[in-house]
Amino acid sequence: DAGITQSPRHKVTETGTPVTLRCHQTENHRYMYWYRQDPGHGLRLIHYSYGVKDTDKGEVSDGYSVSRSKTEDFLLTLESATSSQTSVYFCAITKQGGDEQFFGPGTRLTVL
Amino acid sequence: AQSVTQLGSHVSVSEGALVLLRCNYSSSVPPYLFWYVQYPNQGLQLLLKYTSAATLVKGINGFEAEFKKSETSFHLTKPSAHMSDAAEYFCAVKGGRRALTFGSGTRLQVQP
Numbered sequence: 059d060a061g062i063t064q065s066p067r068h069k070v071t072e073t074g075t076p077v078t079l080r081c082h083q084t085e086n087h088r089y090m091y092w093y094r095q096d097p098g099h100g101l102r103l104i105h106y107s108y109g110v111k112d113t114d115k116g117e118v119s120d121g122y123s124v125s126r127s128k129t130e131d132f133l134l135t136l137e138s139a140t141s142s143q144t145s146v147y148f149c150a151i152t153k154q155g156g157d158e159q160f161f162g163p164g165t166r167l168t169v170l
Numbered sequence: 171a172q173s174v175t176q177l178g179s180h181v182s183v184s185e186g187a188l189v190l191l192r193c194n195y196s197s198s199v200p201p202y203l204f205w206y207v208q209y210p211n212q213g214l215q216l217l218l219k220y221t222s223a224a225t226l227v228k229g230i231n232g233f234e235a236e237f238k239k240s241e242t243s244f245h246l247t248k249p250s251a252h253m254s255d256a257a258e259y260f261c262a263v264k265g266g267r268r269a270l271t272f273g274s275g276t277r278l279q280v281q282p
Contacts (some may be wrong), residue, residue: 075269089267089268091269091270093272098179098274099274100176100260100272100274100275101214101260101270101272102264102272103269103270103271106267106269107268114267116269117271131226142223148213148214150214150270152268157202157204157219157221157264157268158204158216158219159216159268160216161206161213161214161215162213163212163213164212
């Protein structure tokens, strides 16, 4: 357990509304990641961060932005949600000196 | 760029039978490879990892995987399936900034 929480755990929203998902960690790890999981695609990287205010785009970053103003929080924002962003979103961290990632419990987002 | 391919989106075995889940990788550098398991409505849990040490890697819950460079494979096995092994399994390879690239997943069904 790497002390990762995600909020909200479930959210239903309408097309065109902004949505922010929060990932919170309690162990001050430097590397944090956002993935989305869709059937048949596994997990795909949206954005990642390697420190406060240091972020970069992943494979499927269009329509998403992130912010990391504190080590413990990594926020994912959908500026204007679309139905194609209906998915399960996972946050992950890599521990200092480690290779594997540890995942949060996920957020199920439905965009109507 | 690194990638992984999982052969078979669904695998069904009988309880007590051998489990074999296939993963092939593509990497221009010596890969770091991982297997994760996801139980229904949960996050991902690390089963095992290969980081260029021993080619036969033992993980949790009786699973193991063998790294075969000549075949670019990292297949996951367990000698005797248990009902509790029913889950989705993901193979992944480490890329830049320690981000992971995942396969599309294999859902394991265990028949009584």
